[in-house]
Amino acid sequence: MGRSGSWKQALRYLNQKKYLYILLIPCVVYFFIFNYIPMYGVIMAFKDFNFAKGILGSPWVGLDNFRYMFGLSDFYQVFWNSFYLGILRLVFGFPFPILLALFLNEMRSMIFQRVSQTIIYLPHFISWVVIGGILVNFLSPTWGVVNIFLGKFGFDPIFFLADTDYFRPIVILSSIWKESGWGSIIYLAAIAGINSELYEAASIDGAGRLKKLWYITLPGIKSTIVVLFLLRLGQIMGNGFEQIFVLQNPMNLSVSEVFETYAYRVGILGGRFSFGTTVGLFTSVIGLIFLLIGNAIAKLFKEEGIW
Known part of the structure; x- marks a missing residue:
């Protein structure tokens, strides 16, 4: 009886929110097709992939690919480059959209605020190829x-892009310029949700x-900051290709070679798929470890975390 009642209650709730769930369907389909179905390809890491035989038909080699990776002389330099650049992005890049959102929220002129938002959003839509050409x-x-x-x-x-001392600052500053405006949208939405009666x-x-x-403002968006910080922490080794x-x-290869370009150079160009x-x-496992640690620390400080 109790179970039947709970099912009826769940169906009643779904019926009430059916249009919201219908709107959610395209998003679920997108992630299922482009994020979950391709995950079976992860088994390639444990095989000697051959195009003619396909993924399932290629011979199983176990952990040989991992042994090969850890045995490469430049692997640990690439690991350090990826990790160090990821930390710099986290320390300098993550707070900037928050500061930008707070700054935009404090503007009293709505016209100036809208114009400013439009201008700072635009770089997000410019390709890195174009921005790279501009920087060069x-x-x-x-x-x-x-x-x-x-x-x-x-x-x-000064040959900035050939000097290893300047490469990382150029990467961080250009990344902040391109993505901070777009990243501030989520924080502005969180600020808009704060009860105006508090102010x-x-x-x-x-x-x-x-x-x-x-x-008021910072405590009101604290949960949003924590969640986005944890998600960024899970991508600590990802610097974009x-x-x-x-x-x-x-x-600048000694400081610019990260896992994305390393996998392209050795894996794709070298034919070792x-x-x-x-x-x-x-890199995904490393990111998962950081995410789990960060979420556990958030729980210790009585924050919601991501689960």
Whole structure:
């Protein structure tokens, strides 16, 4: 009787929310087709993949691909490059959309706010290939605007993209410029969901804008920040292929070679497709470990986490 009642209650709830679930169907279908079905290809990491035999017909080699990966002389340098760049993205890149959202929220002129939002969203839609070309031209030691400007003050030209000391700052700054505006949308939506009566009550109590920001806005979006931080932590080893690839050259390879470009160079160009899958699986496991640790720490601090 109890079980029958719970089923009726569940069906009643589904009937009430049926249009919301109908809207959810395309998203579920998309993730099922493009994210879950391809997961069977992970078994390539444990096989010596052969195009003629296919994934299932290729011979099983167990952990040989992982032994090969760990035995490569440049593997640990690539691991450090990926991890270090991921940490830099987390430390410098993650807070910027939050600060940008707080700044936009404090604007009093709605027209100026809308124009500013449109301008800072635009870089997200520009391809990294285009941005890479812009950076190459701006930072060129011969005709680049930056070096021309430095030359006016008596400085020698600097080949920024060939100098290993400048590569990581260029990657981080260009990533912030391109994606921070788009990333701020989620935080602006979270801020919009804060009860306006809290701000009115704070104004009556004499709180200024900074105190409202510190005691109302930030606590109001804290759960959103935690969830997005954990999701970013799960991608700690992922630095994206396009950005690194378009800025990479033989002069900066010692700091620019990350797992995405490494898998492309050794796995795709070298014809070792199983190795490319091995690298992807390895980075995913590392990301999962960081995600589990981060979620456990969030639970210790009484935060919701992601589950």
